[in-house]
Amino acid sequence: MAIEQSKIERWEKELSKCIRCGTCRQFCPIHQVLDDESYTARGKLYLVDQFIHGDFLLSDGFVEMIGKCVMCKGCTANCPSGVNTYQIFMEMREEIVKERGLSFTKQSIFRALHWRKFFDFGLSCGALFQRLIFKPAPDGHGQVARVPLPMAGFNQRRIIPNLPRKSLKKIVPLESKARGTERYRVGFFTGCMINYAYPQIGQDLIHVLNHNGVTVLTPKEQHCCATPLFTSGEKEIASDLIHKNLEIFAKLDIDYIVTACSSGGLAWKEEFAKVLGEDHPDYPLALELGKKTKDISEFLVMIGIDTDGLQPLQQKITYHDSCHLNRGQKIKQQPRQLLQSIPESTFIEMEKADGCCGSGGSFNLKYYELSRDINRQKTAHISDTGADVVAVGCPACLMHIKDGLAQDGIQAETKHVVELLAESYGFHQNRKGE
Amino acid sequence: MSSYPDVTAALAELRAAVGEKYVHTAVEKRMVYSFDSTFQNHLPDVVVKPHTVEEAAAVVKIASRYQIPLTVRGAGTCLSGGPVALQGGILMEMTAFKRIIEVNADEQYAVVEPGVVTNELIAAAAKKGLFYPPDPSSSGMSTLGGNVAECAGGGRGVKYGVTRDYVLELELILPDGEIITVGNKVDGLTGWLDLPMLFTGSEGTLAILTRMTVRLLPKPEAIRTALAQYDELDAAARTVSAIISAGVVPTTIEIMDQMTIRAVENFLQIGLDTSKAAFVLLEVDGDGWEVEQQLEQVIAICKENGAVEIQVAHNEAERAALWKARKSISGACGKINPTKIGEDIAVPPGNIPKMIQAVKEIAEKYNLNMVVFGHAGDGNLHPNIMTDKRNTEEMERVNQAIDELFARALELGGTLSGEHGIGFMKAPYLLQELGRDGYLAQKAVKDSLDPAGFLNPGKIFIEKELEVTHG
Numbered sequence: 001m002a003i004e005q006s007k008i009e010r011w012e013k014e015l016s017k018c019i020r021c022g023t024c025r026q027f028c029p030i031h032q033v034l035d036d037e038s039y040t041a042r043g044k045l046y047l048v049d050q051f052i053h054g055d056f057l058l059s060d061g062f063v064e065m066i067g068k069c070v071m072c073k074g075c076t077a078n079c080p081s082g083v084n085t086y087q088i089f090m091e092m093r094e095e096i097v098k099e100r101g102l103s104f105t106k107q108s109i110f111r112a113l114h115w116r117k118f119f120d121f122g123l124s125c126g127a128l129f130q131r132l133i134f135k136p137a138p139d140g141h142g143q144v145a146r147v148p149l150p151m152a153g154f155n156q157r158r159i160i161p162n163l164p165r166k167s168l169k170k171i172v173p174l175e176s177k178a179r180g181t182e183r184y185r186v187g188f189f190t191g192c193m194i195n196y197a198y199p200q201i202g203q204d205l206i207h208v209l210n211h212n213g214v215t216v217l218t219p220k221e222q223h224c225c226a227t228p229l230f231t232s233g234e235k236e237i238a239s240d241l242i243h244k245n246l247e248i249f250a251k252l253d254i255d256y257i258v259t260a261c262s263s264g265g266l267a268w269k270e271e272f273a274k275v276l277g278e279d280h281p282d283y284p285l286a287l288e289l290g291k292k293t294k295d296i297s298e299f300l301v302m303i304g305i306d307t308d309g310l311q312p313l314q315q316k317i318t319y320h321d322s323c324h325l326n327r328g329q330k331i332k333q334q335p336r337q338l339l340q341s342i343p344e345s346t347f348i349e350m351e352k353a354d355g356c357c358g359s360g361g362s363f364n365l366k367y368y369e370l371s372r373d374i375n376r377q378k379t380a381h382i383s384d385t386g387a388d389v390v391a392v393g394c395p396a397c398l399m400h401i402k403d404g405l406a407q408d409g410i411q412a413e414t415k416h417v418v419e420l421l422a423e424s425y426g427f428h429q430n431r432k433g434e
Numbered sequence: 435m436s437s438y439p440d441v442t443a444a445l446a447e448l449r450a451a452v453g454e455k456y457v458h459t460a461v462e463k464r465m466v467y468s469f470d471s472t473f474q475n476h477l478p479d480v481v482v483k484p485h486t487v488e489e490a491a492a493v494v495k496i497a498s499r500y501q502i503p504l505t506v507r508g509a510g511t512c513l514s515g516g517p518v519a520l521q522g523g524i525l526m527e528m529t530a531f532k533r534i535i536e537v538n539a540d541e542q543y544a545v546v547e548p549g550v551v552t553n554e555l556i557a558a559a560a561k562k563g564l565f566y567p568p569d570p571s572s573s574g575m576s577t578l579g580g581n582v583a584e585c586a587g588g589g590r591g592v593k594y595g596v597t598r599d600y601v602l603e604l605e606l607i608l609p610d611g612e613i614i615t616v617g618n619k620v621d622g623l624t625g626w627l628d629l630p631m632l633f634t635g636s637e638g639t640l641a642i643l644t645r646m647t648v649r650l651l652p653k654p655e656a657i658r659t660a661l662a663q664y665d666e667l668d669a670a671a672r673t674v675s676a677i678i679s680a681g682v683v684p685t686t687i688e689i690m691d692q693m694t695i696r697a698v699e700n701f702l703q704i705g706l707d708t709s710k711a712a713f714v715l716l717e718v719d720g721d722g723w724e725v726e727q728q729l730e731q732v733i734a735i736c737k738e739n740g741a742v743e744i745q746v747a748h749n750e751a752e753r754a755a756l757w758k759a760r761k762s763i764s765g766a767c768g769k770i771n772p773t774k775i776g777e778d779i780a781v782p783p784g785n786i787p788k789m790i791q792a793v794k795e796i797a798e799k800y801n802l803n804m805v806v807f808g809h810a811g812d813g814n815l816h817p818n819i820m821t822d823k824r825n826t827e828e829m830e831r832v833n834q835a836i837d838e839l840f841a842r843a844l845e846l847g848g849t850l851s852g853e854h855g856i857g858f859m860k861a862p863y864l865l866q867e868l869g870r871d872g873y874l875a876q877k878a879v880k881d882s883l884d885p886a887g888f889l890n891p892g893k894i895f896i897e898k899e900l901e902v903t904h905g
Contacts, residue, residue, distance in 0.1 A: 016772035016823060020471045021764065025575040026551070035529050037510065050465065061462040080765035081774075217811075274715030287459040 008052050008309070014088060015049045017081045018042055021093055024085070027074035029356040033373045038065050041075035041085040054192040055192050058099060062223050066092050068367065071231050071376070072323035082107035087274075093233030093246040099242045106232055106362075113192075113224045114237050119385030120167065136162075137406065158368060159403045161197045168199035169220045176206045176216045184303060187254040188266060189245070189268060189293075191261035192224050193395035201395060204422035205296055211425055212305050219248050227238075228273045228362045239280070242272045246285050257293045260418060262324035262394035263361060268293040269329060295325060297334040297393055297417055305338070312344035317420065320378065320388035320401060321354040322394035335393050336418045342424045348385040352377070359400035375404040441479040441523065444500045446466040448482055448524070451492035455486050456483040460698035467525050470512040471572075472859055473775070473823060478505065478715075485530045487605070487644045489615060494642060495611035497524050503891045506638040508548060508577030513776060514857030516584055516637045519890035528579050531644065534558050542650045543619055548579020548643045552586075555648075564650040567594035570685035570853065571764075583637030588855030592678075593685040593719075594651075596853060598634045605645035606633060610851030618695065619647050632879070637855050638890040640883045654719035659728045659753045662741040663710045667691055667794075669740035670712035673788035674810045677716075678783040682728055686717035688760050691790070692765075693806040706759055707723045707743075709807070715760050720766060727872045750844030763807055770803055771820035775832060777839060781848030782816045792842040793817045796865070800835040802828070814852030840866070856894045 023272050024041035025031055044065055050056035067090055067162040070314045076086040137144050142159040168190055178184075183226065186209065194202045206216045229238035249257055259265035273286040280286075294302065317339050325331050332354075340347045358364065358374030378401065382390050390405075390412055394396045415423075422428060441689055443889040449457045458464065458481040465574055468475040471585045479502075497504035503523030510517050519525045531547035534555060538544065539562040546555055552566075552573035569588035570576055576586065582604070587596040603617035616629035633641055664670040668682040690698075690713045701708040706713075714736065739897055747753040767774045781789045790806055793815070797804035808815035817839060821832050840850055840863045850860045865873050877895050878888075 012824070013772065019764070019774050019776075020469055020473070021572065022471060022509055022575045023572075025509060025511075035532075037466045037527075038463055040466070046469065047462055047465055056461070056465070059460070059462055061460050065462065065466075080762070082765055082769070 003052060005077060007091065011048070011088060011091070013050055013069040014084055015052075017083045018045050019362055020046075021078055021080060022434055024075035027078045029072060029074065029358060029374045030068055030072055030221060032074055032377070033370065039068055041079070041083070044069075045083065045085060045088065047343070048088060051092075058096065063096055063100065066096060066423065068370070069365050070323070070356055070358065070371075072356040072360065073327040074323070074356065077327040090231060090233070093231065094235055095233070095243060096298070097233035097235075098338065100232055102232065106228075106234070107280045110229050110232075110237050113229070114240065132181065133325070142402065144405075152192055157407065159406050160401075161399060164195065164199050167196045169218060169222075171199055172203065172206060172218050173295075174217060174219065178213045178215040178217070179210050180213055181321040182215050184256065185215045185254045186256045186258045186299070187249050187252045188216050188218045189225070189249070189257055189259045189261075189264055190218065191264035191395070193399070194260060197396050197399065198416070201416045201419055203259060204416070204427065205258070205418045206303075206397050207427045208300070208418050208421050208425065209258070211309065211427075212300070212303065213393055214303070217252050217254060217316050218253065221248050223248075225261075225267040226262040226275070227267050227271070231361065238275055239389075241284055242286070244309045246272065246289060250285060255292070256299060257289060258296055258299050259293060260296045260393070260416065261396070262295075262322040262328060263396065265293060265295045266324040266328040274428060274433065287351055293394065295331050295334075296327070297330055297338055298331050300336055300421075301334040305341075305421075307341050310342055310421070311426050312343050313424050314344050316346045316348055316386060317342070317389050317391055318350045318385045319353060319391045319417075320350070320357060320382070321395060322392060322397045323354075323356050325393045326354050331393070335391065338417055338421060339391055342420065344422075348387055348388070350385045355381070357397045357404070359396045361396055364400060365407060371400065372404065375400060377388055377407065379408045379410055384414055387412055389413045389415055389420065391415055393417050439500055439502065439792040441502055442498075443515040444496050444502060444524075445480065447496045448480065448493065451496060452482050452484045452489045456485070457481075458790075462562050464525075467507065467510070467527070468518070470507075470510045470517050472513060472515045472518070473773075474515060474518065474858075476520050477522060477837045478516050478519035479522045481525045481527060481640050481662070483527045483530055487607070490526065490642060490644060491607050491611045491613055492530070493524065493533060494607050494609065494847070495525055497888055498609055498688065499610060501886055501888055503888055504577075504828060505890050506583070506642055508580035508583075509551070509575050511572040512574045512585070512857065513778060513854040516855050516890070516893060517580070517858040518858070519888075520665045523888075523891075526642070526694070528643075529577065531579070534546055535645070537562055537564070537650070539564060540620065543647050544650055545619075545645065545647045546578050547645055548577060548582070550578050552578055552581055555722040556782060560653065561721035563653050565653040566600065566648065566650055568597045568600060578646060579650070580648070582634050582643055582646055583636065583638050585853070587809065587812070587814060589688065589809055590685045591809050591853070592687055599764065600632060600649045601630045601634045601646065601647055602905075603647035604630050604633055604643060606643055608641050609886070609889055613644070617647070622624050622649075633714060635855065637857060637893055638761040639880060639893055639895070640838065640889065642889075647885045654724045654725075655721040657753070658720045658725055659716060659756050660729065660733060660736075661745045662713045662714045662716065662733075662736040663707060664714070664740060665710065665742055666740065666833045667712045667790060668700045668787055670714050671810075672792045673714055673736050673739040673741065674786050676801060676809065680735055682731050682735070683716075684716050684718045684728070684732060686715065686809070687792075688715040688784075689713070689807060689815075690715070690760065690763070693770075693803070694757070694763055694807045696707050697766040697805060698762050698768050701769050702758070702762055704755075704758060710742075713759065715756060717858040760807070763805075767805060768820055768822055770805075771822050773821050773823040775819040775821060775836075777817050777819070777836060778814070778850055778852045779839065779843040779850065780812065780841055780852035783811065784811045784847070785846040786810055786813060786815070787813060789843065789846055789848070792846070796835050796838050796842070799838075800831040802831060802835055804835075809852070812852070813848065815854075824885040837863075858893050858896075861892075861894055862897075863884040
């Protein structure tokens with residue numbers, strides 16, 4: 001396989017920084033569970049090194065090692081030599097796709113994502129017919145599959161959210177006006193999970209922003225953030241989705257772009273530009289809009305919220321740091337600060353709050369059991385706090401932790417930070433159960 | 435054991451011994467197990483992972499019967515090549531032995547399995563108000579089995595010694611597959627020879643560790659930390675010698691030269707004064723007044739020896755700030771040049787100034803980027819060469835510089851390995867350190883326990899080297 005010379009040179013420089021100290025062993029959630037050097041960054045980096053020098057060919061085992069990574073950035077953030085393993089793995093996946101193509105499942109899903117209307121239609125049908133293949137989970141929240149659906153990774157005991165009949169983009173208007181004086185105008189990038197699976201998080205976000213003097217624009221044409229594509233090595237469709245998203249948001253009259261999804265936010269802030277590359281005509285726009293992008297917690301703390309309007313919630317709350325929010329966007333303090341401003345609630349820090357929950361985006365579809373093994377450590381830490389609610393800043397983590405808590409029989413709810421804020425502002429009083 | 439039978443003959447038995455799932459022959463699996471934290475790779479023929487002592491003993495018996503080299507590996511964070519399968523054969527990963535069996539607060543010891551990560555024991559001991567002092571820089575990932583096998587040191591060595599000083603009892607598999615226990619839980623001594631000490635630091639060449647009892651200490655009440663800055667490297671080096679000869683026993687004395695300081699500042703931008711020639715980081719611990727008294731004494735010695743500025747930490751945050759530079763050296767050095775070759779020598783503390791001078795001379799002579807830092811309090815220095823392994827011409831000079839570094843350390847009454855072990859990285863220099871008779875005496879111990887020489891072959895003892903002297 002021919003890898004571009006410039007890429008080889010860049011990789012060589014990065015790879016030569018690895019001093020094989022093994023620090024990555026303690027920060028890799030996969031290694032923590034599997035206890036196997038094949039899943040450490042240093043092990044895989046050595047294989048990549050041999051591979052680009054032609055001393056070692058793509059083997060099935062190697063492809064699996066590169067694939068078995070949650071992309072949590074744990075190794076990258078903690079590497080004493082600063083090796084950007086995350087980036088190398090992402091680019092290595094591109095090479096693998098070039099040589100071997102994508103799996104049939106990923107290919108189908110990605111093509112569908114590319115044609116947003118088709119994907120919209122597919123998921124609406126899914127909402128109508130979901131009861132045929134899924135049944136309500138024992139506790140009434142969410143649903144489990146009636147038959148195993150291995151292609152989509154739906155293990156039969158796995159609890160996934162009920163798909164709402166209407167996606168967020170169908171419920172909310174393009175423009176939701178600020179209450180009182182308009183302080184800011186923002187574009188809301190919903191991301192697929194909030195749009196299709198958890199529209200109530202999006203509604204809450206809009207409520208909270210409107211209440212705090214922010215007008216929210218939710219463009220209906222917006223696409224998937226492309227993270228599942230470029231982290232799988234699919235660059236072409238990803239670039240096209242990025243191009244469309246940039247075009248749509250560039251047209252809006254807004255001060256900021258707001259996200260409530262860890263990977264979606266990271267994509268806008270950094271990865272759109274990286275995936276496109278400096279030579280792409282959209283590169284400057286990607287950088288410009290990247291700078292305008294704020295995670296919802298980051299944005300709310302930045303503008304300052306109305307804390308007087310927050311009503312007491314007598315709950316014990318703990319918080320899970322999503323990998324792409326904490327290590328990806330460096331947002332750690334803001335969600336804690338918001339949660340602690342809720343009157344009469346108690347905030348309890350859990351052990352290893354920044355440990356990966358095992359979701360890894362589409363990772364958990366392919367490796368459900370492994371992602372559950374990683375998740376079990378998270379649910380144990382949540383359980384130790386005795387919290388009533390675990391707050392998260394990412395709908396993917398939310399789904400995975402919710403499933404984990406139910407599987408492990410732990411009585412704690414999982415909510416997005418904005419859901420708790422909305423609840424405290426009293427916006428939930430007229431809302432029926434999920 | 436330069437040639438041995440094909441491993442394939444033994445595969446079926448290995449699979450029966452540890453389970454099919456834990457026997458790997460695929461090339462990518464063998465590749466990721468072909469190295470430790472050094473830069474040489476040697477492919478094992480097969481990687482096995484036992485989960486019980488019986489399984490491990492069965493692997494040893496198979497290796498012994500077929501005369502296949504057997505190399506044991508923990509976390510693979512060794513800095514001298516100890517867990518690298520130099521001659522191929524079987525690589526046995528011990529990380530499944532990860533139970534902390536007992537932390538006994540009354541008798542102050544812990545019983546652990548070799549795959550337990552060092553920091554996990556430190557944390558478990560701390561929960562009971564106890565303290566396990568050896569803390570190699572890799573303690574976040576290194577295993578205790580590896581620590582004992584390599585006799586790991588660490589930052590607290592000046593006051594608390596190294597791993598050897600904490601080993602009480604060991605359960606071992608001998609080369610014939612028999613399981614024995616040496617030492618005891620009380621004072622570590624039983625019978626005639628001090629066997630726990632013999633096996634500690636034997637680097638997997640004499641036996642396989644399967645369980646260890648280590649001594650714990652009561653946790654000191656207080657720790658005080660100070661950072662002294664110098665305009666001359668020599669003044670900093672003299673301070674180290676002066677503190678030791680004054681009889682003060684700090685837990686830590688870390689030295690950093692100007693190049694190290696600059697590298698760290700470049701990396702972190704935390705406002706270190708890069709015009710300074712050296713930093714000395716000092717830590718004392720103990721109870722109540724004693725610790726304050728020690729701190730005053732140490733500060734006085736720093737001043738007498740030319741420290742121009744001294745900062746003292748008053749809380750945990752300030753302590754972390756003072757340690758920040760020291761803890762970031764590794765990563766910072768990566769920015770100077772991609773490849774970092776870390777060495778590990780030790781000289782009597784009185785010779786620290788001379789050794790540092792020697793390092794500087796060697797760096798100049800071979801035109802290399804070298805930084806010096808280390809646990810100078812117990813004479814342990816880590817000269818690190820910043821190079822680029824892709825530059826073969828420079829790598830040649832690096833090798834010559836390392837040869838000279840070892841020679842100078844030995845001249846100054848020092849040793850090749852402060853805390854990283856001999857492995858194969860330093861094996862070529864061992865004869866030089868021990869002398870022919872000393873070497874043969876050690877080799878006799880090895881030969882009597884492992885006459886076939888299948889345990890970790892190629893480490894410590896290199897036949898070729900000996901033949902040269904015989905000739």
